[in-house]
Amino acid sequence: MATPEYTPFVFLLLLFQSSVWGFPVCQTPQESPTCGYKSCHATKPGMLNVHLVPHTHDDVGWLKTVDQYFYGDRNDIQHAGVQYILDSVVDQLLKNPDRRFIYVETAFFYRWWKQQTDDMQNTVKQLVNEGRLEFVNGGWCMSDEATTHYSAVIDQMTMGLRFLNDTFGHCGRPRVAWHIDPFGHAREHASMFAQMGYDGFFFGRLDYQDRNRRMVAREQEMLWRASESLTPPMADLFTGILPNGYNPPEGFCWDQSCDDPPIRDDPDLEDYNVDDVVTRFLHIAHGQALVYKTNHIIMTMGSDFQYENANLWYKNLDKLIRYVNQMQSNGSEVNVLYSTPSCYLQELHRANLTWPLKGDDFFPYADSAHDFWTGYFTSRPALKRYERISNSYLQTCKQLEVLGGPISRKGPFGAGDSETLKKAMAVAQHHDAVSGTEKQHVANDYARKLANGWAHCQVLVSNTLSSLSGSSAPRVYCEHLNISVCPLTETSKKFSVNVYNPLARPVSWPVRLPVNGTAYRISDAKGKAVDSQVVPVSQATAAVRRGRGYAVNELLFQVQAPPLGYSTYSVSLLQNGPPSPQSSPLPRAPKAVQNKFLRVTFDPETGLLSSLSNLETQQTVKLSQNFYWYNASDGNNSESIQMSGAYIFRPNTSTPFIISKTSLYLHVFQYNSICMRPTKRSRDSFHPWVSQVVRLYTDSRALELEWTVGPVPIGDDLGKEVISRLDSSINSSGVFYTDSNGREMLQRRKDYRPTWNLRQSEPIAGNYYPINSRAYIKDDKDQLTVVTDRSQGGGSIQDGSLEIMLHRRLLYDDVRGVGEPLNEMSDIYPEGLVVRGRHLLSLSPPATAADTHRPLAQEVVLQPLITFTDGExxxxxxxxxxxxQAVLPPAVHLLTVSQWDQDTVLLRLEHQYQASESKEHSQPVTVNLQKLFSTLDVLGVSEMNLSANQWKDEMTRLDWKKPLPKRGGDPSVWEVSLKPMEIRTFLLRVRQR
Structure with a gap:
């Protein structure tokens, strides 16, 4: 906010906030609300207070699609209908003011809310204002924590919280994060929740060994210090582990889906059971109190899609509370009450205790000795990639919506919008979506929703690019360039290529276009000729297309795109003709290829990597890479009957099988400014199911490995988990590093957990961790980093080794609920899904490695959008x-540029380096907001919390015995300072120039 010398501006800005924005202080009720902590029932000092939390867990897709779950369709798969749950709960809350209920998934509530009458909406608002209906978590969904990227998580949380804020005002703002079902928990999620203003975080799943230790030590509630870079308590979050996952205590489930007996309280009946129920409940409560720290305990009363007939639950809970509390007259010290997670959290805060500190994360998760939930880190790799590129496309779509102004939404190519893709992407973050743990027809539905969102954004993008360029030529989108398919470039003799860069710095990007000509002239935006090469399409690419394209060549050239902008290249065919015959002799494998940064050597016999050198720093490491597969367990094992499945990774042996040369196809390319040559290709006559193209580009500090896996053969009746393994001379000493949701890096150590003495029972699966964007191994001299193009699982099983799982095809269900094996097929690939992706390898000294791998990973996450126009x-x-107006400093990432309201824009600026990670870039930086955009005048600014549902200077959180730091004002309202790993969020009032 402004300093005193800007008093007139501040006055106008505050007036503007209250009268125009109407956010986030809208929907003020007529009477003073008693929601949140004010609405909590009184507890009794000196007694064991049992907080009963009625709730339902409603997956935004899992066994059924989102639509099927909401409407209650396909109950032959699973009986679940969310609309009936909300109908029934509201009805029952109205019958007893003591009752409470919490709701989580805004995607479902938003649908239900739109269908209600004005009277019902007003009734629900009253329930919310009185704290009887409370929202927790509040995102569009309950996101996965292992396979999601932080930018997509922030987006989906912002969407859900904004709806609650707009609809219910501050009483709709959740105070507790609630991730009761995700399969392991990421430190970055806790950091984000803290910066979104949450007071606490509750979840249900953690490793069984960790839980056992914490129960004995009474450390099931802690303070999670979720960042090594942000100054405490900015990323500190109180975190609690729920006692029964998210289920009720055994014997106390009163849903229509349960078999537990109701409370029969008529003493004249023979089956009167109140005494038995009370005795069992008191026994459970006292037992639970032994493993928690205060005289308050929490019980989740509900489960998956429960409360469709809420009367069953509430009638029995009313009785339970009455009869247990009656025992206080006989000396009982147990007090039971309706409660919510925030009311429970308030009592823990009032206890004023010192809590244990947690600094690492909760991966990997195992629920027993041989059941590690590390397979889903890779499950459904095609969907994981589609979600990642959809996130990139959404950011581009939102940026162009802002830069284009109103014409972007309704312009020469029709009505476009970003909302459809926003909602599709938000749903895709669900812990049974991008995680790959849903049924196949549900995965198809997620992909369909994303494709529909793309179509809406394409209209918007076309409108904006037409407006900015002054050209009304139709734009063509080629969504299969990764397999060299683009009908326009394959047939046109003259076309243009528009490259939009969503990053706040210039990028240089290699473009490969499918063509049938043999020579082309290319000119850039200034008319300057651009060097290019025409190379034959690889055999693997021709095979994977399955008739969807017929280009025999690829046209390669390097493009340069300005920050948050585009550059256009003109392409003209010079020579048409047949490609070189496929049977022509191929050159022998080279000993090495290199550019000015890297030198790569190959084994002359196998064509596989043998070393990697950084020519700038004179580093060389021995490096080999190959593909292997683990034999997936079928459960027929003397140690455990657990199978490998969508969730669980359980190899049958600890030694993977190498993929033989008869199944491997290799193609190595070196690109430079004047030529490209194929330097090695195996001549096996077998149809490969694993292939790889190795590319080294002129201006790149990374080696590209483009892998293609599938159809994975299962004729031997063995499920297979395919990995790429790098073996190097680096002395990594059992340590490797992975990112947390694409942001901070975490150290991993083989057969080790920082918070307890691990008894390792699965030497491979128990050492796998989520890799969201990059991983590395290092010693004192060398750091080898791998940047991935999607979330994958991986580990360092041997010193100097890094393995990443690429694809999984399994023949058995792992009995965790999905009810079908992970055996993906499609109409195009009926014999098994084919998946293609890229790994980028870099070698640097550890002290400067972040200067390479952070911008490299950022370019992969937010890749340029390429569109085409035909003709001159x-x-x-x-x-x-x-x-x-100018390139942002290298440390600054423009995380969010999104239209908020008609004249307001949501902006997030991020410092993308950790403290002490880079000598050059791990320093505070400053950005002037008025000097940011070239097409917008910034007239007003106000800072928000991370999720943009509170003003930053009004955000307060419970103080866990550590005072919140006092933030000083910026030197001016326009100058924004960013410290390492800090994200700052602003609402800007803007005017189009």
């Missing part, structure tokens, strides 16, 4: 544009 461009077409 009009001479008046604007061929280049940047939405920024």
């Amino acid at each position: 461009l009009h001479p008046s077409t604007r061929l280049e544009f940047s939405g920024l």
Whole structure:
């Protein structure tokens, strides 16, 4: 906020906030609400207070699609209908003011809310204002924590919380994060929740050994210090582990889906059971109190899709509370009450205790000795990639919506919008979506929703690019360039290529286009000729296309795109003709290929990597890479009957099988400014199911490994888990590093957990961790980093080794609920799904490695958007544009640029380096907001919390015996300072220039 010398501006800004924005202080009730902590029932000092929390866990897709779950369709799969749950709960809350209920998934509540009458909406608002209906978590969904990228998580949380804020005001704002079902918990999620203003975080799943230790030590509630870079308590979050996952205590489930007997309280009946129920409940409560720290305990009363007939639950809970509390007259010290997670949290805060500190994360998760939930880190790799590129496309779509103004939404190509893709992406973050743990028809539905969102954004993007360029030529989108399919480039003799860069710095990007010509002329936006090469399409690519394209060649050239802007390249065919015959002799494998940064050597016999050198720093490591597969357990094992499945990774042996040369196809390319040559290709006559293209580009500090896996053969009746393994001379000493949701890096050590003495029972699966964007191994001299193009699982099983799982095809269900094996097929690949992806390898000294791998990972996450127009461009077409006045500092990432309201824009600026990670870039940086955009005048600014549902200076959190630091004002309202790993969020009032 502004310092005193800007008093007139501050006055106008505050007036503007209250009268125009109406956010986040809207929907003020007529009477003073008693929601949140004010609405909690009184507890009794000196007694064991049992907080009963009625709730339902409603997956936003799992065994059924989102639509099927909401409407109660396909009950032959699972009986569940969310609309009936909300109908029934509201009805029962109205019958007894003591009753409470919490709701989580805003995606479902939003649907239900739109269908209600004005009277019902007003009734629900009253329940919310009185704290009888409370929202927890509040995101569009309850996201997965292992396979999600932080930018997508922030987006989906913002969407859900904004709806609650707009609809219910501050009484709709959740105070507790609630992740009762995800399969392990990421430190970055806790950091984000803290920065979103949550007071606490509750979850249900953690490793069985960790839980056992914490129960004995009474450390099931802790303070999670979720960042090594942010100054405490900015990323500190009180965290609690629920006693029964998210289920009720055994014997106390009163849903229509349960078999536990109701409370029969008529003493004239023979089956009167109140005494038995009370005795059992008191026994459970006293037992639970022994493993928690205060005289308050919590019990989750509900489960998956429960409360469709809420009367069953509430009638029995009313009786339970009455009869247990009656025992106080006989000396009982147990007090039972309706409660919520925030009311329970308030009592823990009032206890004023010192809590244990947690600094690492909760991966991997195992529920018993041989049941490690590390398979889903890789499950459904095609969906994981589609979700990742959809996130990139959404960020581009939102940026262009802002830069284009109103014409972007309704322009020459029709009505476009970003909302459809926002909602599809939000749903895709669900812990049974991008995680890959849903049924196949549900995975198809997630992909369909994303595709629909793309279509809406394509109209918006076309409108904006047309407006900015002054060209009304139709834009063509080629969504299968990764397999060299683009009908326009395959047939056109003259076309243009528009490259939009969503990053706040210029990028240089290699473009490969499918063509049938043999020579082309390419010119950039200034008319300067661009070097290019035409190379034959690899055999693996031709095979994987399955008739969806017929290009025999690829046209390669390097493009440069300005920050938050585009550059246009003109392409003209010079020579058409047949490609070189496939039977022509191929050159022998080279000993090495190199550019000015890297040198790569190959084994002349196998064509596989043998070393990698950084020519700038004179580093060389021995390096080999190959593909292997683990034999997936079928449960027929003397140690355990656990099978490998969508959730669980359980190899039958600790030694993977190498994929033989008869199944491997290798193609190595070196690209430079004047030529490209194929340097090695095996001549096996077998149809490969694993292939790889190795590429080294002129200006790249990374080696590209483009792998293609599938169809994975199962004719031997063995499920297979396919990995790529790098073996190096680096002395890693059992340690490797992975990112947490794409942000901070975490150290991992083989057969070790920082918070307890691990008894390792699965030497492979128990050493796998989520890799969201990158992983590395290092010693004192060398750091080898692998950047991935999607979330994958991996580990370092041997010193100097790094393995990453690429694909899984399994023949058995792992008995965790999904009810079908992970055996993906499609109409195009009926014999098994084929998956293609990229790994980027870099070698650097550890002290400077972040300067390479952070921007590299960022370019993979937010890749340029390429569009095409056919024919000659009009001479008046604007061929280049940047939405920024100047390039941002290298440490600053423009995380969010999104239209908020008609004249307001949501902006997030992120410092993308950790403290002490980079000598050059781990320093505070400053950005001037008025000097940011080239097409927008910034007229007003106010800072928000991370999720944009509170003003930053009004955000308060419970103080866990550590005072919140006093934030000083910026030197001016426009100057924004960022410290390492800090994200700052602003609402800007803007005017189009």
